[in-house]
Structures are given as C-alpha cells and as structure tokens.
Amino acid sequence: MKQSQLFTKIRKEVPAGEVSKNAQLLIQAGFVYKEMAGVYAYLPLGWRVMNKIIEIIREEMNAIGGQELFLTALQSKEIWEKSGRWSDEVIDVWFKSQLASGTDVGLGNTHEEPITALMKQYVHSHKDLPVFAYQFQTKFRNELRAKSGIMRSREFIMKDLYSFCKNDQQHEKFYEECKQAYTRIFERLGIGDKTFVTFASGGSFSKYSHEFQALSDAGEDIIYLSRDKNIAVNEEVYNDEVLAELNLKKQDLEQHKAIEVGNIFSLGTKFSDALDLTYIDESGEKQKVIMGSYGIGPGRAMGTIVELCHDEHGIVWPESVAPFRVHLISLLKEGGGVADQMYKKLTDMGVETLYDDRDERAGVKFAQADMIGIPYRVVISEKTLEKNAVEVKKRNESEARLVLQEELYSLFV
Numbered sequence: 001m002k003q004s005q006l007f008t009k010i011r012k013e014v015p016a017g018e019v020s021k022n023a024q025l026l027i028q029a030g031f032v033y034k035e036m037a038g039v040y041a042y043l044p045l046g047w048r049v050m051n052k053i054i055e056i057i058r059e060e061m062n063a064i065g066g067q068e069l070f071l072t073a074l075q076s077k078e079i080w081e082k083s084g085r086w087s088d089e090v091i092d093v094w095f096k097s098q099l100a101s102g103t104d105v106g107l108g109n110t111h112e113e114p115i116t117a118l119m120k121q122y123v124h125s126h127k128d129l130p131v132f133a134y135q136f137q138t139k140f141r142n143e144l145r146a147k148s149g150i151m152r153s154r155e156f157i158m159k160d161l162y163s164f165c166k167n168d169q170q171h172e173k174f175y176e177e178c179k180q181a182y183t184r185i186f187e188r189l190g191i192g193d194k195t196f197v198t199f200a201s202g203g204s205f206s207k208y209s210h211e212f213q214a215l216s217d218a219g220e221d222i223i224y225l226s227r228d229k230n231i232a233v234n235e236e237v238y239n240d241e242v243l244a245e246l247n248l249k250k251q252d253l254e255q256h257k258a259i260e261v262g263n264i265f266s267l268g269t270k271f272s273d274a275l276d277l278t279y280i281d282e283s284g285e286k287q288k289v290i291m292g293s294y295g296i297g298p299g300r301a302m303g304t305i306v307e308l309c310h311d312e313h314g315i316v317w318p319e320s321v322a323p324f325r326v327h328l329i330s331l332l333k334e335g336g337g338v339a340d341q342m343y344k345k346l347t348d349m350g351v352e353t354l355y356d357d358r359d360e361r362a363g364v365k366f367a368q369a370d371m372i373g374i375p376y377r378v379v380i381s382e383k384t385l386e387k388n389a390v391e392v393k394k395r396n397e398s399e400a401r402l403v404l405q406e407e408l409y410s411l412f413v
Contacts, residue, residue, distance in 0.1 A: 001324070002343075003356040007044050010368045020218060022303035023149025025315050029371045031323075038146025038154035045372065046302075048323040050157070053298045054136055056188045056320065057159050060181040064174070066134045066161055071111050071118070073138055077104040079113045083274040093141040107140035112293060115162050116271040123289060126166055126281050132174065134161030136298070148218065151259065151303035163292040166279070171290045175266060178294050182212055182262050189301055190318025191308055195261060198223050199246065200234040206266035208237070213258035218307045221260055224253040232258075259304045267291040315373030316395050324354040325412065327374040329365050331381035339380050342390075342405070351412045370395070378408065 008030035015027045015034070023040075026032045031046030042050055058068065080086035086106070088094055095107040108114070115133060123129060139158045146154050161178070165171040179197065186195040191214055198211040213223050213232055222235040226248050233242060233253070243250065269288040272278070277289045302321075309316045319325065326346060330339035336357060343355040354374060356365050362381075369377050379391040379400070390408055393400035403411070 001354050003354055004358050006354070010371055018149065020147070020149035020151070020303075020307075021310065022151060022218070022306040025306055025310055025371075026150065026303075029315060029373070032150065038143055038152070040150050040153060040299075045323045049302055049317070049321050050298055052321045052323075053189060053301055054157075054159070057185055057296055057298065058136075060185050060188075061132075061134050061159070061161060064132070064177045064181050065130075066132045068135060069133055070135050071108070071114055071137055073108050073140070075106040075108045075114060077106065079117045079275065080106065083113050083271060085113065093143060095140045095142050108137070109139055109141045110158075110293075111135070111137065111160055112162065112267065112271050112291075113275065116275045116277050116291070119164055119289070120275065120277050123164060123277065123279055126279055126287075129164055129166045129279060129289065130170055130174065131164040132161060133164075134159060134294075148220070149303050150299045151218075151307075152220075153299070156297055156299045159296045159298060161294040163294070164277075165290045165292075166281070166287070168290060171266065171292055175264065175292055178264055178292075179210060182264065182294075182296070185296065186212060186214075186261065186301075188320055189305060190320055191261070191301075191305055194308055196223070196225060196230065196232045196258075198232040198234050198258070198260075199237060199242065200263070201236050202266060205268045205270060209263060209265045211260050212262035214261050214304050214308065215256045216259050216304065216307050217257050219257040219259040221258050223256055223258045224248075224250075225256055226253055228252065232256075259300075259307065261301055261304050262294075262296040264294045265292060267293055310373075313367070314371035317373045317375060319375045322373070322375050324352045324374050326351055326353045326376045326378055327356065327369050327372065328353050329356040329369060329377060329379045331362050331365070331379060332385075333382065338385065338405075342378075342380065342408070345409065346412065349409060349412065376411075 010030050011028045014024050018024045030043055033041040033043055035041055077086055085091050093109055098104055136157055136159050140155055143154050146152060163174050186192045195212050195214045198213040199208045200211045202208045223232040224238055225232040271291055272288040278286050281287050306315055328343055332339055343353060346353045373395055375395050377393045384390050389402045389404050391400045392403045
C-alpha cells in the first residue's frame, strides 16, 4: 500500500476527551474513528489489525474442533423470557426496540439463549454431540458509562464459543483444551508474557470460572498473582479457603491491576433447562445437554495490546498483528526509482509493506512512522544509495543499521 493513497489521517494533537492510552493512540495514529462515546469505527489500518487478531483466534478455535457460524443480532423476547434474562433488572445493558408489527426485540448482548434454541433443531441423539460452535458477532451493551477506549464500548465484536456436551467429563475435557487454546492466542498476540490464567467466580454453574488477565495499570480488576505457579486469583474470590485449595500463600502473591482479555465459563444445564435442550443417550434415556461459554473480544484485545505495547513516540505493534510488516520510507529527492522497485519486490515476495512515497519532510515521516508502529522501518535516501544500502530499524529498538540492498530481502524470507 502506498501511503499517499492510504485513507487515514495522523493527528499532531492527542484527541480531546480521551483518557485511556489505547483510545488516544489509536485515534491519533489513524486506526479508529470515534463515532460517539463508547462507539468506534475501524479505519483501514485498524481494520487490518482487527482482522489479524480475528484470524489468530479463528485458527486456534478451529484447531480444537470449533465450527464457525454467524447468529443474528436481533433477539426474540420470547427465548430470553424463558431463561429469565429479558428483564432489565437481570441484564441492565439491553438495547431494546420494537418491530413495525409491535413485536419486542433486543440487540444481542450475548448469545447463550439464541444458540441453545437453535441447537434444539439439530441436537437429538448422543450421536449429535459434542458440538463446539462459535462466531464473531457484533454485541451491543448499553454501558452506563463507556470508558477505557475500545476496551469497554457499547458496540463491539465478540468471539463467543458455546460448547454442547453429553456429560461433565466430555465438557471438562473441552474446557481444558479451550483454556490451553486461549493461552496460545495471547502468546501469538504478543501479550502472553503478561497474561495469566486467573481463578474467578463460577457463579451458580461451577466453583470457578477462568479469566485471562493482562497486567496493566489501565485495568479495572485487581488480581493476586503467583509467578511460580503462573496463575492468579481475582479479588472477588480471594480468601483463605480458595488460597488453601490452590496451595497458594498470601506472602508469595503479588497484587496487580489487570485487564480481563478473555474468559471461559461452565454453564452446566442452566440454559438447557430453560429451553429444554435434551438428547437421547446410548441407553435410550433423555438427558440434558451440558454447556460452556468462552469469550474473547478482539477489539478489547487490540486495545490491551496498545496499552501494553507503546512508548512515548507511539504504538509498538507485535509483528503478528501489525497492519504491515515493513514501513518503507523514501527520502529520495528525484521521484521513486529505486524505492519503487524495492516496494514492488517486497510486495511480490508477499511482504506486507506500507510505502511512504509522500512529498514530506524526513522528520514528519519518521515521527508518523513511530506513531503507526509498524515493526520494521526501511529508509532509502541519497546517502544510503551511495553505499548501495538502506537503513533498517526495528520499532522496538533504538538504533538503526545499514543493510546492503541485496541483503535486505533475506530479512523477510
């Protein structure tokens, strides 16, 4: 992509009214556009990042047997009444409206009820189970006070997977597989070293649920971390009984603020009971389906990456999710020439390259490159041409180095 043709605008000033670092940097660097409080549009740079995050999540969900589908955002009042969750007193973030016919509908804030109702049409026998169905779906939550940039918004994409199993043993096996898959996801997103499996309340379904908490001062949660065991405990279940069960000692734990970037829950038969989702087992007996729910918000993950991966100059994207791998900057005075050829060769090699071919001062180009945060900056100028070289600098390193032009391409093979 030539930067002269890229639809974006990099601001010099920090956007007014934004407190969170992720919103400040993503707006300033031209990744997102703020429509209103808690509602953000993704511009081309931001959408490239979002799709890379989604693809990493998709690959890991498929690897453990997940099957992708796409449910509706408009929700029927009837099925939510069956579970008792239509009431605003139970779920207080509903966006609700009426169809022209007068039928009450809601914009989905989660999808346990509709996917359970759907499964009633397809699950009848033990031979139909297990099913691990997931989606990337826009969710709507009428947060009283949207904050934290794209990490807590009123409209957002969620990856929600729902498991449907014959029994507890089958459920627990998949639950553990999903826990490991989440660990791989955060490692691939570049924040695995700061993200920890965290024991949290399991509500009425199980003793514990498991959150994935990334250490950050921007976080809203308090966790207690054991680095030796590589696990943490959410403040909500931090008590002597839980610590004893997990063989943890208070004096060995570190208190941290953290961002919840994912969670997994055992649901038992709560929704199977409410919507009468059953199957006939091997003995011909009717049984209730055991369910689980597994969520990751790609936008929340993106905001967390920015919170954890930035410096005073801008964003520092992990290579796995960066909008481009290489930022090629031409400082040549007379047309593109060699820079154009270099851009073509990198592109032909399949190296995602943003080519700054604009007529701008070097200082402006460098400052904006740092703000955007692409992993490799490659600069070609009259001075480097004299040495048949280019200047290569990694975004997370302070020093650049000269690399011969013929050796440049081997860096990205």
